[in-house]
Amino acid sequence: MIESFGARLRRSMDERGPLCVGIDPHASLLTEWGLNDDVAGLERFSRTVVEAMADRVAVLKPQSAFFERFGSRGVAVLEKSVAEAREAGALVVMDAKRGDIGSTMAAYAESFLHKDAPLFSDALTVSPYLGYGSLAPAVELARENGTGLFVLALTSNPEGGEIQHAVRPDGRDVGATILAHLTAENAGERPLGSFGAVVGATLGDLSSYDLDINGPLLAPGIGAQGATPADLPGVFGTAVRNVVPNVSRGVLRHGPDVAALRAAAERFAEEIRAAVAAV
């Protein structure tokens, strides 16, 4: 039987630590790295991050937008980066934040979560704001292919609350409702379900939410957005064991030197270890 994403992720987090490094080739970072803001610069940037990180961090998360910016040639770089990162042992979470009506969602899922897709990734970020049920085809395809989803629940940006804190007639807010759907999706899965939530590390005390979804919690916001590893226990409580903290610019700004990138990631990894061990 095919091994689930959740099981593969749990093992990788236990072996390598939970850090997820983002591959976010901002134009400004290309310039800081002495690269041109073109496809060759994009390729060099992405290759360097993969070379520096893929054999040591649990997860790499390419941000598709920065590749799509260059059209089909940028997407070709993304394909190669994903394949190389997986080859070197990292799990790849494709950050494309897809979401649409179910019939279209099925095609998005085929694009990223089917084992024969050129952009085959271990998991995909998705938006549930066309209704959680619209994600059903992606859930189904992920189960069949041993891949996973990270569903936007409580995002790291300050504008997210307008939608995510909206209170439904049953008294629960929208973010809590998404978390409850994920808990149901992951029921009975051992050691960890494959259907994660995105919950920002920037959000402060979230003890009013049930974060115990038996699935991974992708936590962006550390570094450039102001959160630190030391914030994690206060935000996530005992669910911190299932947190995959993401850092993109906070690591990437140390490039292009591979040793400097590795040292920056190791500093975050060490701080994360210390913070999680204290819970």
Ligand SMILES: O=C(O)c1cc(=O)[nH]c(=O)n1[C@@H]1O[C@H](COP(=O)(O)O)[C@@H](O)[C@H]1O
């Ligand atoms: O899904 C995400 O990864 C995500 C969700 C969220 O709530 N906030 C958030 O910042 N992200 C992504 O996480 C990365 C954060 O990058 P840095 O702020 O540079 O560390 C970007 O690729 C964002 O698109």
